[in-house]
Amino acid sequence: MQAVVLAAGKGERLWPLTENRPKPMVPVANQPILEHIVDALVSAGVTRVMLVVGSNRERVQRHFEDGSRWGIEISYVVQDRQLGTGHALAQAESVVGESFVALNGDRVIDASLVEDVWECHRESGDSAMGVTQVETPSAYGVVDLDGGTVTDIDEQPVPELVASEYINAGVYAFGPSVFAAIRRTDSYGELALTDALDEQLADHELRAVRYDGRWLDVSEPWDLVAANSALITDRRFDPPVERRKPRGSVPGDDQQAPVGGGTVCGEGVIVHPQAVVRNGVALGDNVTVGANAVIEQSILLPDSTVNPGAVVNDSIVGANATIGPNTTVEGGQTDVVLGDTVHQGVRFGALVGDNAEVGAGVTVAPGSIVGNSAVVDSATVVTGRVDDQAHVTRG
């Protein structure tokens, strides 16, 4: 079985993390998003994967190389400009040949979804689409179903008018004829893969494969936090590195550091014996956590430091960033305002960018996003968005 993964999107909603790494390489549970997807494909029996990547693809290629580490063949197709999911898939035409599975590169799914969609296509000869139920269908492509077929896909549903609970799960199986359908699609701006499926909808030739397994969106910062803790606490998850015990930092002391259940640790992590780290936390390589710090439901990227007495909840701390002593990055339910959009009632603390330095005794309000290399002076309050390299001072 072969698979095309659409992973060229810019991931602007994960700013500032995506300035220093392409979105597929943003880590969740200490493993790049895209690697979770590749793992699912391998489990489903896929032997050949074509990754559609953007122009900032070097890091993806360096990580996955030719796929031999996963026992499969991985190759790369470049989409220079992000002109939509249909356009992204079209880039793979010359390398695909026969029937294949296609999937979005920004949802963490189970292997069974890929297996079932593929099986449906093989048996029927028709295109197949995975459909699933989510809490907020209007955030996705809402699908209408007639038994086992998809009869409509609405990419811009009006929340109050959504009647179906099912959405397009972004996992498909197609024959090569899908490329001709993409070419026939009128597009103004973006070329959406779902628009290219219109003819098949009309002819009742798009099969729906219902799925109720893991489907984790990783589009927004709070999605990363939720996906991170869901994966870590899922007993099926096999962490990329063994669940290493972090070292306590007291010299000559070999007592076990107090890292509770639901935690994954990279290499070289140091957690002070009097710190508390528990409940869905990923500590990247060389993370340091000081005495009496409390960290829950958070992602700490490699080389970051949480100093003594700091509290970090529901948050993401960027690579090589520093959280000062007694600083609080508190989580919980909050409304996050990003640009013109208000995201109501999301569970989120803050996203602190790579190399940012947050001083001592700072209060970082829930929903804040601090840019890369920003400097926040001690005893200040941070709310909302802080630009890259900005300096937040008192008064």
Ligand SMILES: CC(=O)N[C@H]1[C@@H](OP(=O)(O)OP(=O)(O)OC[C@H]2O[C@@H](n3ccc(=O)[nH]c3=O)[C@H](O)[C@@H]2O)O[C@H](CO)[C@@H](O)[C@@H]1O
């Ligand atoms: C038009 C379309 O497909 N809509 C589907 C897409 O919406 P959604 O809006 O989520 O689609 P995204 O824009 O996130 O793109 C999906 C994937 O395609 C990649 N990408 C996107 C644009 C591009 O030019 N190049 C590229 O490679 C992205 O990196 C991402 O991995 O997924 C949802 C579920 O996950 C579905 O419910 C929607 O029906």
